[in-house]
Amino acid sequence: MSIRAGILLVLCEADAYGLQIHGELEERTDRQGRINVGQIYSTLDRLSTAGLVQASGSTDDGLPLYGITPEGRSAAAEWLADTDVDSASSWSDLTFKVQLATSLGADPEALVDGYRRAWRRALDGASADPSPAGLARRRLADAALGWLSDLQALPGGLDGLRRPLRNERPRRGRRPAPTPE
Template identity: 45%
Template sequence: MSVGGTVSVRSSLLAILTMGPAYGFQLHGELQSRTASRRNVNVGQIYGTLDRLVRQGAVESAGTTEDALPLYRLTGDGRDEAQAWLHSTESAPGEEWSDLVNRVLIASSLPAVDALAVVAAYRERWRAAVGDEPRSGQERLAALADHSLASAALAWLVEAEAALAADPDSFARDFSAERPRRGRRPAAAAA
């Protein structure tokens, strides 16, 4: 079992594509490296997600690489969705910790994103959770669990903020210069 929990492949790909066009296998490697290998995503899931993003109008073709791999780029709607995700602190119930860590990891890796602002927004969100009043019975136990998680999240965010502020140039980076050789060929080339 992965300690990283789920990662929104859709949102993560859109966020990574804010840097410019990329091909599927490249995005697979970028997602893995930008989340510090906390979660392995099947490359087929990357291509399936890209296909859905194209159908939904968030991503479009950007031509092909020199060796005929299809490139993808954001549309205006895709860019808006990526920005909204990067600056949101909303998560599905039970996914709050994984979403926090994965979103901060990805945001800190993107050159055009203010990762400290992402951390600050999360600190406000988790501070509100610490202030919840315990109840009785199972609700009290659940509130205590939420309080403990919020305290842990705040402690990690303080450390993350200090690391980002101390050496901001060691986090944000462009696409990897190492080019994965595999990838999906255009349909015409496969025939």
């Protein structure tokens, strides 16, 4: 799971502030409470230093907005094109990336097709391996291919999963202004 790439993908959709990005990542990937808000802000700082995001004004109530640069857009597209399934985190990478991409403006069909090809190759490669590791790899590939098929079979298909960024502000911990006497 790449928080860095997830932030870039959210910003490909629209400019956003840090806590909004945090909420979008958690909601869109079913990761409630697992992403540290501080990690979002430190990653935004690093992305800004790298020239992948930039300041783009502020909200009506003064929250700094971040926008994506052309280099950031390219980095997000590169991340989406990578459908490697040869790592220990293949399943979590798959679910994070597909859930995020299908809910945003990315091309979900190309991503799902890329993953489908990668998991079929993994299944073919594991078919000749009678070891417990080969069995585990076959089961994981079967599960991934089944999950991808289930997503495509949903009413409206992959396009039916898309939704806009939310603009509602969470309640903030500010004290109310004192009333004049």
